[in-house]
Amino acid sequence: MMTAEEYIESLRQLGPRTVYLFGERVENPVDHPMIRPSVNACAMTYRLAEIPEYQDLATATSALTGRPINRFVHLHQSPEDLVKKVKMQRLLGQLTGTCFQRCVGLDALNAVWSATYEIDQKYGTSYQERFRRFVLEWEEKDWTVDGAMTDPKGNRALGPSAQADPDLYVHVVERRADGIIVRGAKVHQTGLLNSHQILVMPTLALKPEDADYAVCFAVPADDPTLIYIYGRQSSDTRKLERSPVDMGNIHYGGQEGIIIFNETFVPWERVFMCGETEFAGMLVERFAAYHRQSYGGCKVGNGDVLIGAAAAVAEYHGVANASHIREKLTEMVHLNETLYACGIACSAEGVRTAAGNYLVNVLLANVCKQNVTRFPYEIARLAQDIAGGLLGTMPSDADFSLPEVGLLCRKYLAPASPFPPEHRQRILRLIEAMTMGSLAVGYLVESMHGAGSPQTQRIVIQRYADLEGKKALARRLCGIDPDDLLPKG
Numbered sequence: 001m002m003t004a005e006e007y008i009e010s011l012r013q014l015g016p017r018t019v020y021l022f023g024e025r026v027e028n029p030v031d032h033p034m035i036r037p038s039v040n041a042c043a044m045t046y047r048l049a050e051i052p053e054y055q056d057l058a059t060a061t062s063a064l065t066g067r068p069i070n071r072f073v074h075l076h077q078s079p080e081d082l083v084k085k086v087k088m089q090r091l092l093g094q095l096t097g098t099c100f101q102r103c104v105g106l107d108a109l110n111a112v113w114s115a116t117y118e119i120d121q122k123y124g125t126s127y128q129e130r131f132r133r134f135v136l137e138w139e140e141k142d143w144t145v146d147g148a149m150t151d152p153k154g155n156r157a158l159g160p161s162a163q164a165d166p167d168l169y170v171h172v173v174e175r176r177a178d179g180i181i182v183r184g185a186k187v188h189q190t191g192l193l194n195s196h197q198i199l200v201m202p203t204l205a206l207k208p209e210d211a212d213y214a215v216c217f218a219v220p221a222d223d224p225t226l227i228y229i230y231g232r233q234s235s236d237t238r239k240l241e242r243s244p245v246d247m248g249n250i251h252y253g254g255q256e257g258i259i260i261f262n263e264t265f266v267p268w269e270r271v272f273m274c275g276e277t278e279f280a281g282m283l284v285e286r287f288a289a290y291h292r293q294s295y296g297g298c299k300v301g302n303g304d305v306l307i308g309a310a311a312a313v314a315e316y317h318g319v320a321n322a323s324h325i326r327e328k329l330t331e332m333v334h335l336n337e338t339l340y341a342c343g344i345a346c347s348a349e350g351v352r353t354a355a356g357n358y359l360v361n362v363l364l365a366n367v368c369k370q371n372v373t374r375f376p377y378e379i380a381r382l383a384q385d386i387a388g389g390l391l392g393t394m395p396s397d398a399d400f401s402l403p404e405v406g407l408l409c410r411k412y413l414a415p416a417s418p419f420p421p422e423h424r425q426r427i428l429r430l431i432e433a434m435t436m437g438s439l440a441v442g443y444l445v446e447s448m449h450g451a452g453s454p455q456t457q458r459i460v461i462q463r464y465a466d467l468e469g470k471k472a473l474a475r476r477l478c479g480i481d482p483d484d485l486l487p488k489g
């Protein structure tokens, strides 16, 4: 397993990558001040595995080699493994306050593992054997792998092959004896620059005419045909300011952006699906279910931070004992723990796939994520309520630091005794960052759209709802259907 330091150094050792940020090429993304906080967040997934007290959560025993591995490269072997995953994610969400990015690869690993097995069962292909070799290297090198699913999609009313521009979904443009050439882009890519490999999957269920779009493959992150365009997030330039105080979260951040596959060659050895359209929907549903489970961990950990920040600012304001403040904090905890309950429940109800690894309960995972599209917004609203108007009017730390005006800032913006003004400054900036600044992407926008926008969960919930079964229950009780269980006589 890599240490956090080795992980960061391994990113520096990647070959040259074409990266754009603010209209400029970035030669060394790892040490760029806008990007570094996201590297630190992902590095925590390595750090956790180094700390003895967390090893039960952060490490696992490889199902393939029997060796100890980081849990982020683990094929889940039991419901208990699924539960531990959520607990680990909550812990990491608490320690970073943001998205630590590595789960998309873990979720892709488990989804592709079972999907390749089932494709092979039907077609006699050897995708899983190839994927197994890839996974062995993944475990061995302790890679961060970017699970890449979301295509740009163009006109949402049209399928991939009906688009005016065929590249709006990643597709095979040429099949060769030694491999395939692909073109297209993946958007909303979490941790794209902090990964060693990119694992590409289709983004939706496909029809037979979309065979070129039914493609799953892996490429090294430093493949020279890839182009990365870094995404902006609100208040992201705060990271470039001299004083860290106004950043809110001074060490960690998320990372999102676009990856373009510009005629990328993939050897057959790294192709894990190619043309089997009827398996695309299943792969998407499994990946999404795992990632919707993940949100019952990471966003709960972020929620813990925000609830803590709201409780701290209430103390600084001198209102910690006001009954309405305690009531609001209780409501925040109730909402947050409800999300956690969903994350744990869909894990505990996990089932074994034909390939041997475990899949979450799909219905409960979708219910989990559906709640995540709502509750963090309410938790954020309550945090802003408790924070008060200073959340939107506080002078910059540069003013607090001036000799004379700084004295005035500290005099007129003094919190309740015995707290120093800077503590309230920092906590308010953290609440600002999480509810409307750069961390609001990780805590709110991702809660809404990550692992699929709300409607995608409702479609799955509808499909798994078993309304016929529920109707039969009702009919039996009111005498429309016979009650066979009632004792006779």
Ligand code: SF4
Binding pocket: 098, 099, 100, 101, 102, 103, 104, 190, 291, 294, 295, 298, 299, 446, 450
């Ligand atoms: Fe992991 Fe959460 Fe980030 Fe997804 S949003 S990669 S589950 S931390």
Ligand code: FE
Binding pocket: 099, 190, 446, 450, 451
């Ligand atoms: Fe996400």
